[in-house]
Amino acid sequence: MSAANSRPAAFFMRDHPAMRPERYNMREAEAKWRKAWSEAGVFRTLNADPRPKYYVLEMFPYPSGRIHMGHVRNYAMGDVVARFRRARGFNVLHPMGWDAFGMPAENAAMKNNTHPAAWTYANIDSMRAQLQSMGLSLDWSREIATCDPSYYRHQQKLFLDFLAAGLVARKKSKVNWDPVDHTVLANEQVIDGRGWRSGAVVEQRELTQWFLRITDFSEDLLSSLDRLERWPEKVRLMQRNWIGRSEGLMVRFVIDPASVGALEGEPGTNELEIYTTRPDTLFGAKFMAIAPDHPLAAAAARHDPKLQAFIEECRRVGTSVAAIETAEKKGYDIGLRVFHPFDPEWRLPVYVANFILMDYGTGAIFGCPAHDQRDLDFVNVYGLGATPVVCPPDVDPATFTVNTVAYDGDGVMINSRFLDGMTIEAAKEEVARRLEAVTIGNAPQARRQVNFKLRDWGISRQRYWGCPIPVIHCEDCGVVPVPETDLPVRLPEDVTFDQPGNPLDRHPTWKHVACPRCGKPARRETDTMDTFVDSSWYFVRFTDPTNETAPTDPAVANHWLPVDQYIGGIEHAILHLLYSRFFTRAMRKCGHVGIDEPFAGLFTQGMVVHETYRDGCGQWVAPNEVQIDAEGGARRAIMIDTGEPVEIGPVEKMSKSKHNTVDPDEIIETYGADTARWFMLSDSPPERDVIWTEAGVQGAYKQTQRLWRLVCEIERVVGPERPARPQAFGEEAKRIRQVAHAALARIEDEIEKLRFNVCIAQIYEFANALSSAVGAIDAAPVADDLAYAFAEAGDILVHCFAPMMPHLAEECWEVLGHDGFVSGSPWPEADRGLIVSDSVTYVVQVNGKKRGELTLPREAGNPAIESSALALDAVARAMDNKPVRKVIIVPNRIVNVVV
């Protein structure tokens, strides 16, 4: 149905206002407009469109099968931006796709005996239908799914390009290994050191894995953060800390040969190299500590079964930093002693300690308990003591001690011989200078080093449902890339999940291939890629999603990129965003794009949270099983079925386990997509969590009806013809125009800043003002000037809420007598000249406390303002006959009389 076809009905209604339905039938209207948009292709985007581009993107969803309220919020926000920019004359790219590889499909396969592909594509179909029911202005012709060979073949090409460019490495790395299920476990699958499915104690295993060399870009990824001005400061800070640049010193400690004992002949028993960012605290050292995975620890363990047991105990904690660092500090003295670099008489014990990470620095430290909390916790277990070497300002060095809280602040060096009295910085410099000058075995004892916490990105996954890594292992030729003509390396379809391990590895034929180089029998790589790889370039693929010959067309990609506004959850603040920034740089190096920062503007939205409910037995109860009564301010909940009382619990993130989810389908069915979108945007600032409440969504529903009635009322007082602009406006018409244009200016500012909740409050204020103006009219239609003002205000109002409630807006647009779509019509121009008023209201304060108000002409000068202020009764009373000391006048705002 085209908009033109609906004209007769609209005319009929305008001629007979009484015939217009009292209530807006969202169910019919929403379906009607979605169909009309789709048939007219309103949201189709052409790469060749000459208008300025605007790329708005929301993080694409994992196809779990059902959308949740978090999606509704995320996509509602993105759609507001897309629709607003479109109205502002931009050629908007607003695509959607599916982050479709990943573990849940394999878990479902194991549980339900379905194939991951079948499960995933079925989920995509149902989620697409759900998203479409939201009325999002998406270009569905650009839809992509990362699990589709038409997508991952290009990802394999990118991998090969990266390989050729030296951006790929093979290294050993540890994984959580479940000895019963014969599978690698994700950190989230390790619960209290045991596999989630088998319950077996998890081991750590070393596997040779594929890595992307993100650390090649550490410095660039860090310094470029300064240029990302439209990113939240907190995300930039999180990335800065994650990259973790530090300037420190590598120091070689000589091991006392007398302490080597049974380790004689083992490698690495001459010296121990450590990395420190605090060389200034060297005189506070109490011990050395090495990681359980340190080669020296392994060497020592070969001679000491108890140490071996200790190391294995450490490994059971798991591979996650959080687990390692929260575990109680434990160590094992391996008997070695090292010489203090500045005192050959001073020897320090060497421990293997569970809180030292092999991945950072050299996997070895010197421990200075007085100034590092972890070291202090450690010595407090082993009774090694703590000597403070940095004294806080204004503290007496003679009495300063450290017992349970380490001091990591600024201060002056003490107890440190030649460093005493220096600042921390000077002491660091002095230690570095002296140790650089000492030569041990042809090399200086210390060297300055910039270190990063950032590690290379391990992308190997021993799983089926991911993008195959396109290489072949040949006994003679080694690692051989799959020739590009053989891409894609497709996942075999005939796999089963009824036994443990990786289906690709145990597939009878898939991995057996001829070496592309020598032709001898060889085997395919059976690891697949981390799904973060899939999501690290999908935003590029959207610019040219059907390109069959290459991952991108660089010219097209460079036209659209960077994404102007990216919107998604804060949980992706580090990994996804950092990997995407790296990937863009890597793609640039290989000639696929010409930019290095993929997302110019980033917005991180808060979660959708909900009250939790439990019945008498403590079982979780879902919101749709509960009825809430609020009388006299007290809220009580009962089970709808039984009337049994229900306990209202704390508000928490919506999760299946707590049964506090709300199904978007049900909400859209009951209230309509517009209401759901409106409520998601109206209640809380978008970056903060929003609490889903039944009362809130009902309130939003009421507002949709109110706006509908208001627009119908406006149409009634305006009359059936769109009024022409009159020569002059009366007082009331002027006032209405002023209200409308002021509202428009504010609302567009707020949308621009993504402050949707404030924007909606402004729409309410505008609607309230219009509503009373219309209510004051008793004879319709009104005079020409008023009719014009009302019609103009009505158009503005509809435009203002159209990005949030697009279906209702189309319906209202039609009522106001327009052809075509409001979704396709330009944003009205706010006449900012209309907005300035002739008078200004000052707040009058005495000593900073409000005592009255004063309305004066805009052009009033300071002396006039001052004398009017002092003339106020309330001011005189508050001054209490005291003399005026000073009068502060803030232009157009405030007068403060200081007495």
Add this chain to the structure above:
RNA sequence: GCGGACGUGGCGAAACCGGUAGACGCAAGGGACUUAAAAUCCCUCGGCCAAAAGCCGUGCGGGUUCGAUCCCCGCCGUCCGCACCA
């Protein structure tokens, strides 16, 4: 453990760059309309006080300032991330 954020009425919140604290909405209470209900419309709504005047009030304790929700210092509480979840 490390890192990051947040805290304002009964509730969600607003307050431009340090300048009227509580816009707007929800809930609640009162009223109108109605046979009744729903819907709709009007009024009240931070605390103390009968009211006016006034005083108190932005997690807590200090500080800077003519003036602090906003800046500084120190606490308390809540939430999030931590590299194989996506």
